[in-house]
Amino acid sequence: MALVLGIETSCDDTAAAVIDENFHVHSSVVESSIEQHQAFGGVVPELAGRAHVTTIAPVVRRALLDAGLDPTSPALTGVAVTSGPGLIGSLLVGLSSAKALALAWDLPYVGVNHLEGHLFAPLLEARDLEWPLMTLLVSGGHSLIVFQRGPGQHVVLGETIDDAAGEAYDKVARWLGLGYPGGPEIDRLAGEGSSKALKLPVSMIGDEYDFSFSGLKTAVVRATQANHEVALADVAASFQAALTEQLVRKLRSSLEHYEVKGVALAGGVAANSALRAGVTRLATEFGLVTHLPTMAMCTDNAAMIAAAGMYHLERGEASGLDLSARPNWHLTDVS
């Protein structure tokens, strides 16, 4: 049995997981340093890097033990680690540890693109996945529409030209005096408000499949300044509806032009209830299967990195020990 250990430290989560060649998850451990960042309203890179250094070994050890493996001589076939994109000081911790482990165990290892990892997440949950697949990958750092012919074969159709979707949530949450991260709190509030309370624009600028969210944030600021009486829940509902509308419209446009069998959501914003509902409605309308990841698969985890790593290692695409971290590694540049 092929078993791969995945390691993920691209942002504030320290994660390790073990999966097999059938994409069964044997263990998945995620240790977040998010509480340390909340007072700052965003991830503080230096804090994240420091936290990874103290948590990486215990997290990897636990993932191995949870999978029934001996940390000294685990019956693994390889190691996969996120080598970009992400915070450089965070990426380096996972990458350095992965190299050391590969050296200690005399195993091949591979540097994986974090976004490609997100694209592999549906494979860990759906056994009946049919290709091609259209994936909407939305998180605090990224917003992309990706056409996938098969695992590892992806074409980026569009992406955000300014803020990421999750970033827009965080910025609006901060403007409204809500906590960080903003997504879950706005989603909760939106359920109690009216999405028609504020007239907000659904930006369709940019290329056909590209997104833009900075204008929406500005519109929220203006609208709430002009109307002090509007309830917080109504602002949240109106903002969430406008943002979701843009994502769904672009996704619709991609489905009109590409023949696919299913639609998948990926990334932290995939946990958003309005987006899940909107994408499900859209897919149903097109007669397509919807792949909605569980919450643990939406957010950063190492099982998805192990899955992408398994794919590359099976193709003999191991990395050299001299690999560098690539903080700005674009999905288009993944070969």
Added chain:
Amino acid sequence: MNVVAIETATPACAMALRTSDGTERSLVVADERHHTEALTPGLHGLLVEARLSAQEIDRVVIDRGPGLFTGLRVGLATAVGLALGANAELVGVTSLEVLAHGAHRAGVRGVLLCGVDARRGEIFVQSFNLDEGVEILDEPSVALPRAVVDGWSRNPTPVTFTGDGVARYDAAFREVPAGLFFEQLVPSPLEALRLGVTRPAQSQVRALYLRDADAVANFSTRERRS
């Protein structure tokens, strides 16, 4: 005992290996800011040269700082990975004490001030007395070179300066009337190793940052998450 030492507190990437027969090997890669690229290949090279498998490493000695944060993190992450994967012991030493031991072995005696470049116009400093072995005189701290120079200029005690932090502010340190210089830019990985073998193993080694994370933080919200 087969011991590996990792030294990444300064721009250099340095490492050493001592095998159970007492043979010592070391490697110093002077490429600035390439710790990630150079460290594991370097360690692999030393192991191959010694015909040793990584599994046979019994102890990993790591310089836990103070020094460049990125280098320290790469070094520590590599050390904990190696210790976990090879079931080896872990021991931390500090960059400043490694410099002090390096100076002592080279014959420097009397009072020694070690300075490691902290960037942003500051240096990490600690003083030692090398008359009988290496005696610690104060705690490691972060300081302005000007303040250190002014302090020693008022002090009639002869003092030797060493470290890349001293070299960076060489002109200022030359103002100290009783000052002597021992050139040593990179804490010696062999010295770190020799120091590390004398100490009890630790369950966890923490980096010695000497500067709060929020003091170096940039509060950008453009940082990606999930």
